[in-house]
Amino acid sequence: MDSRRLLIIDDEDDIREVVKLALETTAGWTVVTAASAVEGLRSAEAAPLDAILLDVSMPEVDGPSVFEKLCRNPLTRRVPVLFLTAKVQANDRRRLAALGAAGVIPKPFDPMRLAAEIAEALGWELEEGC
Amino acid sequence: MIDSDVEMIGAKNLPNAVGRLLGPADPAHPVPGRRAGEEARDSTYRGAPPAGEPGGHGFEGWRGAEAPGRMTTSAGIPTERQPLHVLLIENDPADAELVQAELRRAGFEIVADVVQEFREFEAKLDDESYDMVLADYNLPGWNGLEALAGLRQRGHDVPFILVSGALGEEVAVECVKQGAWDYVLKDRLGRLPLAVRRALDEKRWIAGRSRAEREIRRLNEELERRVAERTAQLEAANRDLKLEIAERERAQAEQERLLRQAEAIEARFRGLLESAPDPIVIMNPGGRIVLVNRRTEDVFGYQRDELLGKPVERLVPERLRTRYREELSQYWSRPHKRLLGSSGAELFAQRRDGSEFAVEIGLSPLESQAETLAISIIHDVTRRKQSEEALRLEKEFSENLINSSFEGILAFDRQYRYTLWNPGMERMSGLDKSQVLGQSALEVFPFLGDSGGQLLSSVLEGKSATIRDRPYRAGGSDRDRYFEGSLSPMQGRQGEIVGGLAIIRDITERHAVEAMKDEFISVVSHELRTPLTSIRGALGLLAGDRLAHAPQASRRMLEIAVANTDRLVRLINDILDLERMASGRVTMAKRSCDAGELMIQATELMRPMAETAGVTLSVKPQTVELWADPDRILQTLTNLLSNAIKFSPPSSTVRLDAAPENDEIIFRVEDQGRGIPPDKLESIFGRFQQVDASDSRKGGTGLGLAICRSIVRQHGGRIWVESALGQGSQFFFTLPLRHETARPAADQTHG
Structure with a gap:
């Protein structure tokens, strides 16, 4: 199994659960979850990560703000970030892309292909059979 | 008074030599004796009248009419009753006494002054007036001839008689030449009274003649003056006449030229009159029609005969006749070119069928031989009035449109300067048109923003443009507002582009609504996609066959799918409910x-x-x-x-x-x-x-x-x-x- 370790920051419980299950079962990655920006930033510092999946629309501190904080933090700034967003209108996507994230994954997504999409965006090789 | 008979006798006694000498020597002083007895044989005298006489006739006539005896009445000549004042030049007192005695013996009453010296002689001449000078020839230091010369020098024509001793004939002749009237030898002194009388007579005759001569000269001069005057008059008259003739000839030529010109003009005028596009009516001061052209017949529907001699008011509607009469009388009070009906109250003409049409009447005086006529050219302005009215309405309409339009309307010229700024623009910009007109659209209220210059210049190149959802700032505001509108070029008469026109409307409210709608759609989309993401994820994993050996996870995924489906249904119901209520459909x-x-x-x-x-x-x-x-x-x-x-x-x-x-x-x-x-x-x-x-x-x-x-x-x-x-x-x-x-x-x- 792949030993990659990812963090998902999303305020929707069900979505975190689905994403975690999807990446664990399809790619064998370790997935850490956070339900808010504050929790997510703490988790990102706590242990090394290969990537962060970041929800855009969150209460209190939204995704882009979290991304900015991650980029400024020396401990986290090298970790690639992919936005997960239900805001799929063209201008929303342009705005996000302009921030410099590694990718944008629109909601809803195909759980069976999510790992492949992430790997593709980050240039990872997925192990055969996964 | 001296008797004429005595004179005749004296003349006959004049020595022949002296008579010959006197005649041709001085015709101005002819010897009286010649006239009576010797003139017949002196042809020289008759043929050549004295100098100063205009012609012989007057002299001859006068001489014939005047009797010699009448000369004795001449004034200024002493008579027998007055003493004879004599200056006697004699150095021998005895001789002086003899001379006086001789004269007194002959009956003369004399007063004599006797002088011997030349100086004395001169003094006497200056002081006294003498009737006669009797002079000895040989005097001590001077002579009779010098005395004669002194006398002449002073201009005296008093008779001078030499009374001398022996005197040579040459001296005697010289003396007579020099003006001595006579000479008497002392040894024949008895002849002296006769010589004195003759001299006095002659003197009297000369005086008379010179008066006559003066009269003749005066008459002659008068005649000459009159002749000259008359001649001058005649010459002047002649000159005037010549001038007048020349003038008349010139005038006649001018008149003929004018006549020819007038004829030519008249011919042309008649053609013009008949082919004029407007009715032309010529009337006399009485307001009667004298002449109309063909167009008058066409326009008014009358035959020419029906109008000639009729009052011109026939062509004016009843209700306007009073006014028209007033206008006309005003015109006749000072006839000059004028236009009636061009301003103020409109003027109408009336056709035969009673229909009216708006006119302008050009009135101008026309001089004819008998009187001053008036030409009126009647111009139908109906069409012009209509188009003026249409133009006015159109103008009013566009002004209303521009002023009442809620949209902002502005125009600019080729220098981007505002030329129009309607109330809509004032509302939108917060700028009064007085602050804006003439200002550059790039500087004042640059409503097109940074790309304004480019956009305006493309309009001036003839391109139209549509502007959508563009932000702008009203004067003094720091909040963006939004407008949309159109830009189009404006063309001048020749199709050249003279500027541009912009019609813009504020869409700030709509912009906000649109933004809200966009936001709402974005939010709804997000709200719908969130449960869908869970559903899709859960179902996807179940369908992916990865959870076949994980019944707990499978059950969990099913629960997630169900719960989120319920959530989705509630959401959709609420959205629809709300929308139905908002739209008033419920x-x-x-x-x-x-x-x-x-x-x-x-x-x-x-x-x-x-x-x-x-x-x-x-x-x-x-x-x-x-x-x-x-x-x-x-x-x-x-x-x-x-x-x-x-x-x-x-x-x-x-x-x-x-x-x-x-x-x-x-x-x-x-x-x-x-x-x-x-x-x-x-x-x-x-x-x-x-x-x-x-x-x-x-x-x-x-x-x-x-x-x-x-x-x-x-x-x-x-x-x-x-x-x-x-x-x-x-x-x-x-x-x-x-x-x-x-x-x-x-x-x-x-x-």
Whole structure:
């Protein structure tokens, strides 16, 4: 199994659960979850990560703000970030892309292909059979 | 008085030598004796009259008429009764006495002054006046000839007679030549009285003649003057006559030329008159028609004969005749070219059939032989009036359009300077047109922003442009507003582009609505996609066959799918409900119902949820009759109770009560939850405006309060919240108590 370790920051419980299950079962990655920006930033510092999946629309501190904080933090700034967003209108996507994230994954997504999409965006090789 | 007979005798006694000498020597002083007896043989005298005489006739005639005896009456000549004043030049006193004695003996009364010296002689001549000078020839130191010369020198023509001793003939001749009247030898002194008498007579004759001569000369001069005068008159008259003749000839030539010109002009004028595009009527000062052209017949519908000699008012409508007469009389008081009907009151002409048409009449004087006529050229201005009116209306219309337009309308010239700024622009920009006109559109109110110059110049190149949703700032404001509009080039007469026109409208409100709509769509999209993401994810994993050996995870995924499907359904229902109410497609099915019953119903409905949450639900029902849609009121109450329970900590109480107040009932739902921040007290009634996004996890759609507000408003009530953070919230809504008047039954069953 792949030993990659990812963090998902999303305020929707069900979505975190689905994403975690999807990446664990399809790619064998370790997935850490956070339900808010504050929790997510703490988790990102706590242990090394290969990537962060970041929800855009969150209460209190939204995704882009979290991304900015991650980029400024020396401990986290090298970790690639992919936005997960239900805001799929063209201008929303342009705005996000302009921030410099590694990718944008629109909601809803195909759980069976999510790992492949992430790997593709980050240039990872997925192990055969996964 | 000297007798003429004596004179005749004296003349006969004049020595021949002297008589010969005197005649041709001095014709001005002819010797009187010649006239009587010797003139016949002196042809020289007759043929050559004395100098100064204009001609011989007058002299001859005068001489013939004048009798010699009449000369004795001449004035200034001494008579016998007056003493003869004699100057006697004699150095021998004895001789002097002899001479005087001789004269007295002959009957002369004399007074004589005797002088011997030349100086003495001169003094006497200067002092005294003498009738006669008698002089000796040989004097001591001078002689008679010198005396004669002295006498002549002084201009005296007094008779001078030499009384001398022996005198040679040559001396005698010389003396006579020099003007001596006579000479008497002393030894023949007896001849002296005769010589004196003859000299006196001669003197008298000469005096008479010179008077006659003067008269003749005067007459002659008068004659000459008159002749000269007359001649001058005649010459002047002649000159005048010549001038007049020349003038007349010139005038006649001019007249002939003018006549020819007039004929040519008349011929041309007649042609012009007949071919003129306007009716031309010539009238006399009496206002009668003298001449009309063909066009007059065509336009007015009269035959020429029907108009000639008739009052010109025939061509004017009855109602205007008085005014027309006044205009005409004004014209005749000072005939000069003028235009009637061009300004002020309009002038009309009338055709034979009574129809009228607007005219302008050009009046001008026309000189004819007998009198001054007036030419009136009648120009039909109906068409012009119509087009002027049309133009005026069009202008008024466009001005109205521009001024009353809600849209901002502006124009600019080729230098981008504003040339038009309507009230719409003033409203939009906050700038008065006086602040803007003539200013550059790039500097004052640069409504097109940074790309303005480019856009304006492309308009000046003939391109039109549409502007959409462009921000601008009104004068003095720091908030963006938005406009849309169009830009188009404006063309001049030759099709050249003289500037541009912009019509713009403020769409700030619409822009805000659009932004809200976009935001709403974005939010709805997000809200719909969130449960869908969970559903899709869960189902995807189940379908992916990866969970075949993980029944727990599979069950969990199914639960997620079901829960999110419910959430999605609620969401869709709420959205549709709200939209239907907002669009007015849902009417409240109002009927009489009891507030207390509805409160109890709502509490019962929410009791399971409260129990689950460990929250106490307390209700104080108020029995009040309402005129309302009970289902909707129940929906409102359960929504509020549901919210209250969701945000209440366990073991807390949610209370529902109501109180009538004035004309309405006030419902209250009170909780002891976390409270609502002051800045959200208003906004939570908006769509998807949960205080916390995580609130959606509590099963809310984010539309509950928006729906409540909509229902309350449709019943004519109000809804609001009062809250203190950490202490809980109180939601209030009112419903009016008074029954509305009966409604059509159909309305009640609707919805």
